[in-house]
Amino acid sequence: MIKKLVKSNEFIPLVIIIVLSLVVGLINPNFLTIATLFDLVRASNVYIILALALLPVVILGGVDISFVAIAAVASYSTHMFLLARGYQGGMLTYVIMACAIGAFAGLFNAFFVNKFKLPIFDVSLATQTMWYGFTLFFVGATSNFDIPEGLVGYYARYLTRVSDPITGETGLHISILYVIVIAIFLWWFLKYTMIGRGIYAIGGNKEVAERTGFNINRIHLVVFLIMGVLSGFAGVLQGSFSRNFNPTLFIGQNLDVLAAIILGGAAIKGGRGTVIGTILGVVLTQIINRALVLTQIPAEWQKFVVGLILIIFTSIPAIKENRKKQVGRTTELVEVTVAE
Amino acid sequence: MEKQKRNFLDVIRKLPIESHTLLLIIILILVIIFFSIVNADKGFLSARSVNSMGIQLAEIGILAIAMMVTSLVGGINLSVNATANLGAVLSGYYLYKLFPPPPTGGIAAIFTQINMPESVDPFILVVALLIPLVVGVISGILNGYLVGYIGVPPILATLATMSLFTGLAAGLTKGRTITGFPTQFEFVANQSLLGIPLPFLIFVVLTGITFVLLNRTTFGFKMRMLGTNEVASRFSGINNKDVIMKTYIYSGFLSSIAGIIVMSRTMSAAYEYGATTYVLLTILIGVLAGIQGGFGNVINIFISMLILQGLSTGFQMLLQGVRGSAFFKDFSWGVLMLIIFVINFFTRKSDRKSAKS
Numbered sequence: 277m278i279k280k281l282v283k284s285n286e287f288i289p290l291v292i293i294i295v296l297s298l299v300v301g302l303i304n305p306n307f308l309t310i311a312t313l314f315d316l317v318r319a320s321n322v323y324i325i326l327a328l329a330l331l332p333v334v335i336l337g338g339v340d341i342s343f344v345a346i347a348a349v350a351s352y353s354t355h356m357f358l359l360a361r362g363y364q365g366g367m368l369t370y371v372i373m374a375c376a377i378g379a380f381a382g383l384f385n386a387f388f389v390n391k392f393k394l395p396i397f398d399v400s401l402a403t404q405t406m407w408y409g410f411t412l413f414f415v416g417a418t419s420n421f422d423i424p425e426g427l428v429g430y431y432a433r434y435l436t437r438v439s440d441p442i443t444g445e446t447g448l449h450i451s452i453l454y455v456i457v458i459a460i461f462l463w464w465f466l467k468y469t470m471i472g473r474g475i476y477a478i479g480g481n482k483e484v485a486e487r488t489g490f491n492i493n494r495i496h497l498v499v500f501l502i503m504g505v506l507s508g509f510a511g512v513l514q515g516s517f518s519r520n521f522n523p524t525l526f527i528g529q530n531l532d533v534l535a536a537i538i539l540g541g542a543a544i545k546g547g548r549g550t551v552i553g554t555i556l557g558v559v560l561t562q563i564i565n566r567a568l569v570l571t572q573i574p575a576e577w578q579k580f581v582v583g584l585i586l587i588i589f590t591s592i593p594a595i596k597e598n599r600k601k602q603v604g605r606t607t608e609l610v611e612v613t614v615a616e
Numbered sequence: 617m618e619k620q621k622r623n624f625l626d627v628i629r630k631l632p633i634e635s636h637t638l639l640l641i642i643i644l645i646l647v648i649i650f651f652s653i654v655n656a657d658k659g660f661l662s663a664r665s666v667n668s669m670g671i672q673l674a675e676i677g678i679l680a681i682a683m684m685v686t687s688l689v690g691g692i693n694l695s696v697n698a699t700a701n702l703g704a705v706l707s708g709y710y711l712y713k714l715f716p717p718p719p720t721g722g723i724a725a726i727f728t729q730i731n732m733p734e735s736v737d738p739f740i741l742v743v744a745l746l747i748p749l750v751v752g753v754i755s756g757i758l759n760g761y762l763v764g765y766i767g768v769p770p771i772l773a774t775l776a777t778m779s780l781f782t783g784l785a786a787g788l789t790k791g792r793t794i795t796g797f798p799t800q801f802e803f804v805a806n807q808s809l810l811g812i813p814l815p816f817l818i819f820v821v822l823t824g825i826t827f828v829l830l831n832r833t834t835f836g837f838k839m840r841m842l843g844t845n846e847v848a849s850r851f852s853g854i855n856n857k858d859v860i861m862k863t864y865i866y867s868g869f870l871s872s873i874a875g876i877i878v879m880s881r882t883m884s885a886a887y888e889y890g891a892t893t894y895v896l897l898t899i900l901i902g903v904l905a906g907i908q909g910g911f912g913n914v915i916n917i918f919i920s921m922l923i924l925q926g927l928s929t930g931f932q933m934l935l936q937g938v939r940g941s942a943f944f945k946d947f948s949w950g951v952l953m954l955i956i957f958v959i960n961f962f963t964r965k966s967d968r969k970s971a972k973s
Contacts, residue, residue, distance in 0.1 A: 580787050
């Protein structure tokens with residue numbers, strides 16, 4: 277049991293998180309409080325959903341970069357549309373509409389990937405440029421701060437409240453519930469459904485998966501549908517948190533999200549990656565942010581630290597593989613000489 | 617009729633250029649004709665407009681070549697823009713440490729001003745211009761080592777170094793923009809030779825050098841071989857690691873030249889210059905130009921760059937005064953790419969059919 281845990285890909289980010297928390301906690305005891313935990317959860321939630329949107333694509337062996345643009349077009353168009361109609365209600369309409377737009381944009385990617393046999397990366401490059409341009413030109417080019425009454429105060433809708441040494445009061449934000457529901461659903465979907473297994477199979481070896489009888493086009497459709505819906509949802513959530521809707525939401529953050537997924541133990545070549553690992557990866561990047569602030573290292577060094585961790589993190593498996601190959605080669609040689 | 621059509625296709629196939637290059641040239645001509653007509657009164661092809669286009673496209677074009685050479689060996693270099701910025705920032709940091717502003721003159725927190733003296737030792741200026749180039753080479757060595765020798769997937773290795781370089785530049789400058797570069801540096805971006813802006817000339821020369829490197833040298837052949845099939849290349853006696861290392865060094869070197877041009881044009885250096893868009897834009901140009909592992913032509917990059925710049929300037933002129941007019945170009949770029957994907961799909965299909973028959 278323990279051996280299995282140590283060998284799993286989620287083990288390394290978990291260890292880094294624990295060690296980092298303890299070190300920072302020793303330097304600044306303010307770090308190891310419930311308030312920090314709740315703040316961390318709140319800051320991570322949107323990015324966890326965004327990362328979970330991308331995760332199935334990564335497991336599939338592809339890299340999509342358009343999900344951030346989908347989040348922007350879905351949330352901003354929804355907001356501007358409802359604003360023009362004087363909508364004053366709550367989250368539900370926003371979420372339904374944004375998810376629908378997201379689903380459409382996701383299926384748009386899938387259509388090009390399936391119909392014209394194109395790499396996911398190339399298609400997403402085109403659609404990300406297209407969607408940001410579309411939003412900025414056709415929908416609106418400035419952030420909008422007129423949020424409906426139903427969303428006023430949403431950013432502080434807490435399940436429980438605690439006092440915070442810095443900001444006064446904070447709490448466990450209600451959005452943690454969405455994250456839990458989405459995470460459990462995605463975990464179940466990836467592990468226990470035929471399509472979910474198919475995603476891993478394609479990521480492992482596309483040819484074999486195809487010959488085994490997995491319907492690759494249908495799996496693409498489902499994967500991009502999930503990506504679109506979750507991206508739209510993350511966009512609305514971010515808008516309600518920051519109390520403004522922005523046409524360039526998340527721009528340039530697609531690679532940061534990808535980095536978090538990789539830190540969570542997913543393989544860039546596909547076939548490997550888990551929901552838990554992805555959540556840990558996002559939490560890790562958020563902890564690094566906070567750790568730098570609390571240990572009084574200027575926050576500007578955050579990217580430097582992430583880069584260093586990424587280098588170490590991606591080099592270790594590569595070095596291991598190299599060694600395995602070398603061992604394999606020498607044993608092969610030995611076998612050959614023995615046979616002779 | 618049918619026969620004539622086939623003859624025409626045969627002629628196209630026998631032309632000494634690739635079909636993709638031909639497609640790009642046709643699109644470029646269409647773009648130029650379209651905007652010359654609709655923007656006739658605003659002077660789309662006036663000397664001033666062409667000049668400003670030439671300056672704008674040079675820096676991204678050079679970064680696109682830097683990206684392209686790595687794509688050609690089956691890799692990717694996400695750190696091109698970060699390398700360019702780090703080089704410029706370190707050059708500025710060096711000058712700033714030599715000539716710090718007087719302690720009382722507290723400049724606003726978003727800027728770090730270099731206090732350049734009236735006359736300065738030319739040696740210092742040369743060093744300041746060499747720093748970015750050295751940074752480019754070091755960045756290439758680091759990327760090449762991670763990708764070639766350790767075997768980290770290129771997208772991850774360069775994602776990591778992108779973060780590393782951006783973070784280093786941000787940390788050193790405390791997130792501020794360095795300004796007040798010596799006026800002597802202006803010559804790179806603000807001079808023209810025979811009426812052609814110098815950055816554009818640099819872009820043309822680098823395109824030429826890269827063309828020769830890729831198509832007329834054994835090293836270029838090795839690069840394409842490696843990009844086509846890594847295993848076959850290794851077994852044919854090519855030192856893959858060495859080729860990857862040299863390719864990334866060349867890529868880093870090109871990036872740093874783009875960094876110098878930006879530094880000279882804006883007379884400043886910032887860790888975040890172009891951070892949200894440039895990297896993806898350079899990949900976009902590569903995809904538009906049809907670059908894949910082992911296949912691709914730097915001429916395509918050049919033409920793609922002209923197309924994108926033409927669309928950008930053209931639509932901005934056309935939509936002058938319309939809200940958000942600067943952003944229509946992004947939309948048009950995305951749509952253009954999808955159209956090219958579809959056209960390529962069908963030409964490939966018809967190629968396969970004719971090959972069968």
